[in-house]
Amino acid sequence: MRNASETLELERALTGARWLTAARxxxxxxxxxxxxxxxxxxxxGYLLSTGVVILNYAVTATGWxxxxxxxGYISLGHAAYFGLGxxxxxxxxxxxxxxxxxxxxxxxxxxxVIAVPIGxxxxxxxxxxxVIVTIAFVLILLLxxxxxxxxxxxxxxxxxxxxxPDLIRTDHHRTFYYIYLGLLAVMLLAWWAIDRSRFGMGLxxxxxxxxKARSLxxxxxxxxxxxxxxxxxFTGLGGGLYALWFGDLDPVFQFSIMMGAYxxxxxxxxxxxxxxxxxxxxxxxxxxxxxxKAQYGDTQFHLVATGLLLAVVVLFMxxxxxxxxxxxxxxxxxxxxxxxxxxxxxLAAERDAEEASKP
Amino acid sequence: xxxxxxxxxLGILLGGLYALLASGLTLYFGVMRVVQIAHSAFLILAxxxxxxxxxxxxxxxxxxxxxxxxxxxxxxxxxxxxxITRLKPATLTMMSVLLTxxxxxxxxxxxxxxxxxxxxxIHFSYGSASVPLFGAEVPVVKLVAFALAVLALGGLWLxxxxxxxxxxxxxxxxxxxxxxxxxxxxxxxxxxxxxxxxATAAVGGTALAMDATIYPSLHWHWIGPLMAIIVxxxxxxxxxxxxxxxxxxxxxxxxxxxxxxxxxxxxxxxxLFVTLMVRPQGFFGGRLAQRF
Numbered sequence: 001m002r003n004a005s006e007t008l009e010l011e012r013a014l015t016g017a018r019w020l021t022a023a024r025x026x027x028x029x030x031x032x033x034x035x036x037x038x039x040x041x042x043x044x045g046y047l048l049s050t051g052v053v054i055l056n057y058a059v060t061a062t063g064w065x066x067x068x069x070x071x072g073y074i075s076l077g078h079a080a081y082f083g084l085g086x087x088x089x090x091x092x093x094x095x096x097x098x099x100x101x102x103x104x105x106x107x108x109x110x111x112x113v114i115a116v117p118i119g120x121x122x123x124x125x126x127x128x129x130x131v132i133v134t135i136a137f138v139l140i141l142l143l144x145x146x147x148x149x150x151x152x153x154x155x156x157x158x159x160x161x162x163x164x165p166d167l168i169r170t171d172h173h174r175t176f177y178y179i180y181l182g183l184l185a186v187m188l189l190a191w192w193a194i195d196r197s198r199f200g201m202g203l204x205x206x207x208x209x210x211x212k213a214r215s216l217x218x219x220x221x222x223x224x225x226x227x228x229x230x231x232x233x234f235t236g237l238g239g240g241l242y243a244l245w246f247g248d249l250d251p252v253f254q255f256s257i258m259m260g261a262y263x264x265x266x267x268x269x270x271x272x273x274x275x276x277x278x279x280x281x282x283x284x285x286x287x288x289x290x291x292x293k294a295q296y297g298d299t300q301f302h303l304v305a306t307g308l309l310l311a312v313v314v315l316f317m318x319x320x321x322x323x324x325x326x327x328x329x330x331x332x333x334x335x336x337x338x339x340x341x342x343x344x345x346x347l348a349a350e351r352d353a354e355e356a357s358k359p
Numbered sequence: 360x361x362x363x364x365x366x367x368x369l370g371i372l373l374g375g376l377y378a379l380l381a382s383g384l385t386l387y388f389g390v391m392r393v394v395q396i397a398h399s400a401f402l403i404l405a406x407x408x409x410x411x412x413x414x415x416x417x418x419x420x421x422x423x424x425x426x427x428x429x430x431x432x433x434x435x436x437x438x439x440x441x442x443i444t445r446l447k448p449a450t451l452t453m454m455s456v457l458l459t460x461x462x463x464x465x466x467x468x469x470x471x472x473x474x475x476x477x478x479x480x481i482h483f484s485y486g487s488a489s490v491p492l493f494g495a496e497v498p499v500v501k502l503v504a505f506a507l508a509v510l511a512l513g514g515l516w517l518x519x520x521x522x523x524x525x526x527x528x529x530x531x532x533x534x535x536x537x538x539x540x541x542x543x544x545x546x547x548x549x550x551x552x553x554x555x556x557x558a559t560a561a562v563g564g565t566a567l568a569m570d571a572t573i574y575p576s577l578h579w580h581w582i583g584p585l586m587a588i589i590v591x592x593x594x595x596x597x598x599x600x601x602x603x604x605x606x607x608x609x610x611x612x613x614x615x616x617x618x619x620x621x622x623x624x625x626x627x628x629x630x631l632f633v634t635l636m637v638r639p640q641g642f643f644g645g646r647l648a649q650r651f
Contacts, residue, residue, distance in 0.1 A: 074453050076460065124636070125635060127452045127453050128388075128455075128456055129594065129639070131394070131453070131456045132394065133590075133631065135396075135583065135586065136586060136587060136628050136632075139579070140583070140628040144625075146621070257579060261464070268457075300467065300468040300472050300476070302468070303468030304464070304465050304469060304472065305468075306464055306468075307461040307462065311442075314458045314461065315445055315458065
């Protein structure tokens with residue numbers, strides 16, 4: 001039996017949890033509304049194209065998080081899949097004459113297929129060695145795509161025709177903005193579904209303790225591989241879409257370590273464990289990057305800024321902004337437990353409150 | 360035939376340089392379980408300092424080592440004490456990659472900021488001289504760079520084998536807890552080990568710059584081969600890294616004849632992927648490697 005004060009505490013916790021859920025839903029709807037309405041509020045081409053760039057960051061960061069967030073394997077080389085998706089789409093359109101969106105879908109599938117052997121090799125090692133392999137993969141692709149000039153255009157670049165030739169510039173940006181937004185919505189939905197599934201549970205067990213997960217019967221190798229392929233597929237889709245939108249590819253930019261670093265930075269900053277972490281990170285970091293490039297485009301200053309930001313995130317909030325801010329609020333808000341040691345009853349109340357707060 | 364001999368000799372010289380550059384990486388990993396992505400950025404930094412020293416004083420760029428080696432040692436100790444130790448032990452390896460990646464970006468950005476992106480080259484009085492060696496013409500700068508690598512690696516070997524500090528360092532690498540039990544201050548040893556690793560970057564960067572044009576983003580070009588070398592050699596094994604460096608350096612040099620320079624580069628990546636498929640812990644030593 002709970003005594004009166006405990007019941008009161010539980011009720012307070014429940015009310016708090018309900019408020020939190022409501023606040024979350026409202027914030028989410030507001031964010032979605034802003035994202036949907038934004039392109040209607042402006043006719044300025046620069047702002048619209050920046051919007052597309054930011055969404056592109058959000059798509060790649062969320063794509064990265066299918067691997068990084070669930071399994072804790074940090075890939076610094078996801079630009080490889082972005083570049084493969086972009087070049088796959090470009091080559092299929094220019095050399096094979098496929099229609100743009102068919103080429104996009106096919107290229108993303110090809111990226112997924114390429115990710116299978118790479119994933120098998122890379123996932124044989126953990127932690128640092130995995131990171132090394134992912135970096136190496138981008139560097140080798142950069143070399144290859146620069147050398148194979150007859151297919152990829154080499155350093156001269158590869159130009160794609162526009163998929164919607166009749167649209168004027170701003171409408172072109174606006175159309176792609178909504179396509180990107182749709183892709184992002186699908187990806188977030190998929191991430192959310194995996195997060196709640198048994199499969200997702202297995203992946204998160206890998207993140208917490210791979211050996212233990214394995215000894216408990218989680219098929220870790222298969223699960224990691226599926227997450228890796230899924231992550232590569234979505235990142236490849238993002239790359240292909242970028243190729244169709246931007247229309248001009250260069251190996252140096254498509255297979256850039258910086259691109260992979262941005263994905264990691266955005267995801268870590270926002271928080272890899274939460275659904276909207278990478279999106280939040282992309283909004284913050286993406287706007288900062290575009291600002292720095294516009295202001296100090298000629299200097300290397302944006303590298304220093306990115307480096308400092310990454311160092312700060314790694315040193316002070318490796319769990320991301322969302323948990324860090326929550327921790328800050330918890331410190332100043334009412335304390336969860338008094339000085340006395342936490343009792344089993346307190347724990348049960350906490351658990352109940354948590355259960356109740358789940359949507 | 361003489362082309363083959365020439366490539367072989369150049370490959371051995373190159374392998375020596377690679378061994379020097381990779382030895383630092385192995386040291387960090389051995390004592391701290393840290394993967395230092397910024398190592399090659401520090402190489403380029405040392406190369407720029409050597410260039411700056413040579414152009415502003417008019418002296419031989421090699422003399423800059425008197426300044427850069429101690430400087431890099433101190434910076435290494437500082438980096439380890441102030442930044443690396445702040446990372447949580449559970450995620451140390453992974454987070455160290457990101458932290459040192461950030462350091463690499465900061466160095467590259469600052470180099471571009473201070474020295475601009477213009478390509479630089481150090482001029483030596485013996486820059487265009489070459490000597491005949493077994494029927495091949497070998498540039499003097501390459502020989503000097505190799506000599507520098509041999510001296511640095513020999514010095515490193517002497518420190519590790521013959522000094523008390525080296526003994527403590529090796530003990531820390533082999534078993535940290537046991538080293539602590541017999542009274543070794545492993546934290547201090549680790550920071551000195553980190554400094555030592557960075558000091559090799561000062562020598563390596565200067566040796567590298569003797570024969571190459573330098574620019575701020577050059578470090579990306581080096582990070583792949585160096586990482587491949589330490590994975591093939593087995594993370595944490597100094598002799599493994601040296602052997603892998605020599606084998607891959609010679610292979611790259613020989614493959615340049617039929618394939619050209621760009622495709623010869625891929626030998627490192629092929630070796631990396633083959634190693635992971637066949638023997639993920641590396642070919643020499645490195646029983647630790649798979650877990651990290």
